[in-house]
Amino acid sequence: MPPSGSASSASGPAATHEWSTRHSVLTLARRTVALLNALSPEPPEPEAVAAVLLEYGEPGPVRLTEADVADLRAAAEELRAVFEATDVDLAASRLNRLLARGTGSLRLSSHHGESPWHPHLDSDDEAPWGEWLLASSCLALTVLLWDRQEPPGGVCASPSCRHVFITRGSGPDRRYCSRRCATRERVAAHRRRAAGGGGG
Numbered sequence: 001m002p003p004s005g006s007a008s009s010a011s012g013p014a015a016t017h018e019w020s021t022r023h024s025v026l027t028l029a030r031r032t033v034a035l036l037n038a039l040s041p042e043p044p045e046p047e048a049v050a051a052v053l054l055e056y057g058e059p060g061p062v063r064l065t066e067a068d069v070a071d072l073r074a075a076a077e078e079l080r081a082v083f084e085a086t087d088v089d090l091a092a093s094r095l096n097r098l099l100a101r102g103t104g105s106l107r108l109s110s111h112h113g114e115s116p117w118h119p120h121l122d123s124d125d126e127a128p129w130g131e132w133l134l135a136s137s138c139l140a141l142t143v144l145l146w147d148r149q150e151p152p153g154g155v156c157a158s159p160s161c162r163h164v165f166i167t168r169g170s171g172p173d174r175r176y177c178s179r180r181c182a183t184r185e186r187v188a189a190h191r192r193r194a195a196g197g198g199g200g
């Protein structure tokens with residue numbers, strides 16, 4: 001349904017930079033993460049979900065009905081399984097399952113000239129929100145897994161957090177969704193050790 005940004009003014013280096021930033025696979029994967037995190041509370045706040053869509057280039061105003069948000073959340077919960085996969089083989093088999101069941105054929109869209117041509121896996125530009133989220137996320141996560149040969153993302157290791165994140169291409173294994181969660185868990189572990197008499 002939504003175009004992933006407008007390139008109507010695409011000329012010159014700044015516009016080119018904006019185009020590649022907005023349409024890179026990594027940006028699409030980050031949008032998936034931001035949407036899954038906004039959709040993880042039960043019930044999700046429609047305003048928070050709409051804010052993410054706007055932030056990632058969806059033309060406003062974005063009005064989401066309760067049914068739209070429920071549809072998006074169902075897709076988000078399915079996609080979560082890919083982030084929970086701890087190795088690349090499992091992530092690939094879970095992505096394959098979603099691709100077989102929930103997406104259409106690969107096609108190109110420019111949203112009637114409103115955006116640069118880019119690939120879509122949903123059945124139609126007017127597909128329902130849930131179908132769009134599942135298809136666009138599967139596309140981005142598939143390309144990331146292909147490129148890196150590792151799971152495209154992970155789930156925050158903090159027991160009080162449900163947030164997902166994108167795995168870095170290289171560098172140390174990431175365990176937490178944010179610095180905030182990492183700090184909170186480090187402090188908690190420190191307190192547990194102190195309460196236990198300094199052991200372990």
Ligand SMILES: [Zn+2]
Nearest residue numbers: 156161177181
């Ligand atoms: Zn977290």
